[in-house]
Amino acid sequence: MKTxxxxxxxxxxxxxxxxxxxxxxxxxxxxxxxxxSMDVAETHLGLVSDVPGATVVKPPVWMKMxxxxxxxxxxxxxxxxxxxxxxxxxxxxxxxxxxxxQPLGNARRKVVTFFDDxxxxxxxxxxxxxLFYAKQLESxxxxxxxxxxxxxxxQSSAQKLFNIPVERTGxxxxxxxxxxxxxxxxxxxxxxxxxxxxxYFLHVGSFVPRKNIxxxxxxxxxxxxxxxxxxxxxxxxxxxxxxxxxxxxxxxxVSDGDLLSLYRGTLALLLPSSTEGLGLxxxxxxxxxTPVIASDGGALPDTVGKNGLLLPVxxxxxxxxxxxxxxxxxxxxxxxxxxxAAPQVTWKDVGxxxxxxxxxxL
Numbered sequence: 001m002k003t004x005x006x007x008x009x010x011x012x013x014x015x016x017x018x019x020x021x022x023x024x025x026x027x028x029x030x031x032x033x034x035x036x037s038m039d040v041a042e043t044h045l046g047l048v049s050d051v052p053g054a055t056v057v058k059p060p061v062w063m064k065m066x067x068x069x070x071x072x073x074x075x076x077x078x079x080x081x082x083x084x085x086x087x088x089x090x091x092x093x094x095x096x097x098x099x100x101x102q103p104l105g106n107a108r109r110k111v112v113t114f115f116d117d118x119x120x121x122x123x124x125x126x127x128x129x130x131l132f133y134a135k136q137l138e139s140x141x142x143x144x145x146x147x148x149x150x151x152x153x154x155q156s157s158a159q160k161l162f163n164i165p166v167e168r169t170g171x172x173x174x175x176x177x178x179x180x181x182x183x184x185x186x187x188x189x190x191x192x193x194x195x196x197x198x199x200y201f202l203h204v205g206s207f208v209p210r211k212n213i214x215x216x217x218x219x220x221x222x223x224x225x226x227x228x229x230x231x232x233x234x235x236x237x238x239x240x241x242x243x244x245x246x247x248x249x250x251x252x253x254v255s256d257g258d259l260l261s262l263y264r265g266t267l268a269l270l271l272p273s274s275t276e277g278l279g280l281x282x283x284x285x286x287x288x289x290t291p292v293i294a295s296d297g298g299a300l301p302d303t304v305g306k307n308g309l310l311l312p313v314x315x316x317x318x319x320x321x322x323x324x325x326x327x328x329x330x331x332x333x334x335x336x337x338x339x340x341a342a343p344q345v346t347w348k349d350v351g352x353x354x355x356x357x358x359x360x361x362l
Contacts, residue, residue: 002034002093003358004107007051009100011044014253015206015233016280017115020150020174021099022051027175027351029053036090040104042078057086095358097148102136109361110145112137114158114169116277116298118210125209138162146361148172148354151278153299170357174278175347176287179256182340183288185265189258193230193251197265200228200249201323202290204259204269204281207233212272212295212314217245219272219319225327229270232262263288268326268335271295274313279303286342291335293322307342309335 007025010018025037039049042059049056060081062068072078082104096107119126119134126134141147141162147169149155155171158164185197201220205211213231220229232251254262263269263284268291271281275298282303285292292308294300304310309331311318325331 001095001355001359001362002091003028003036003095003097003355004090004093004105005035005037005097006040006100006102006105007037007049007054008040008043008102010051011039011047011049012100016278017099020115020278020280021113023175023177023347024099024172024350024354025051025054027347027349028354029351030346030348031351031355033355036093038086038090038105040082040086040100040102042082043100043102055090057082057089060085094362097354097358098140098145100133109358110140111148111358111361112140112145114147114149114154114277116154116275117157117161118275120161122210122274146170146357148357149277150174151299151302153302154277168361170353170360172350172354172357173345174280174283175345175350176280176283177256177347179260180263180284180287181260183264185261186257189261190265192258193249193262195228195230195249195262195265198267200230200266201326202230202232202262202266202269203271204232204262204284205271205273207231210274210276212274215314215316216270216272216319217248219316220247220270220323221245222316223320223323223327225324227267227327230262230266232259259284260288263290266290267332268293270323271300272311272313272319273297273300276300276303282308283342283345286339287344289336289340291326291332291339293319293326293335305342307338 005025007021010022028035037054039054040057083106086105093107095109096105097111099113119131147158149158149171152171155169158169228247228249230249232254269285271294273295279300282292294304295313296310297313
């Protein structure tokens with residue numbers, strides 16, 4: 001079985017979407033078989049993909065000829081020839097998995113990744129770009145593409161949203177990655193961010209409406225613990241304005257190495273999202289034995305399970321009390337023990353699950 005995964009989205013998205021696709025790419029390589037991870041570099045000129053082992057699809061030679069390039073780009077020749085150029089370079093696989101939901105490539109079966117249903121249920125919270133790609137995804141499913149969701153919850157959501165039978169869907173899950181392990185934070189990282197281990201709470205995720213970051217900041221302020229709240233995010237859009245709030249530290253573009261120390265040094269990860277398709281940051285926190293306090297939105301009840309504290313979405317009193325009791329130590333040790341007991345899944349496990357799905361649709 002020959003498979004191709006499009007990892008082009010990883011260069012465009014530094015948040016959870018990009019991290020998940022990058023992890024799946026690793027898992028598929030570890031799962032074995034004839035697999036290629038493909039990066040369509042012509043969609044992100046000037047930016048280099050950081051997906052290990054990805055094969056770069058070569059742009060047409062006329063892209064190097066300024067005058068001809070201008071004419072042919074205006075005629076849409078770059079997009080219209082993309083599928084044939086991919087097939088010429090990489091061959092025709094049994095399965096092509098499109099995570100950037102661009103309608104490209106030829107294969108016996110097409111698969112799209114389904115992350116969550118918010119582009120359809122809450123379109124006002126999305127950008128025009130994300131809504132455009134949601135429409136592309138919907139069109140691919142309507143034309144026969146299969147759906148691999150990132151969680152059981154997302155799989156169920158896709159079935160209902162697109163009105164498709166369960167046989168056309170599957171789920172892969174996610175992993176924290178090998179680098180996320182228990183231990184002490186790097187003192188240099190703590191100094192760089194002016195943080196003291198055990199003296200701050202942490203939120204990791206994009207600054208987008210469904211993350212409820214303004215709500216988190218208000219609840220944290222009401223708790224009045226004397227601790228800091230660190231917000232580490234990669235992308236931002238919508239109403240998430242909480243700048244210049246006392247006790248709140250904003251960190252953008254945090255490296256994985258620094259993120260590891262942030263997880264290790266925090267009292268708890270706080271995740272008050274209205275919905276999550278999976279909750280990759282929960283898995284990263286658990287791998288570090290870091291306590292997790294999360295909302296009960298979307299897939300989070302499944303991802304968190306009994307290994308963290310689940311709270312109602314946007315219920316301020318519950319969040320204020322949980323933050324206070326964690327900061328004072330009342331529930332801290334219990335949360336740490338529950339986090340340490342969380343089951344560990346590897347990206348190879350995820351890759352094997354995806355491969356099993358590919359085989360099932362063939």
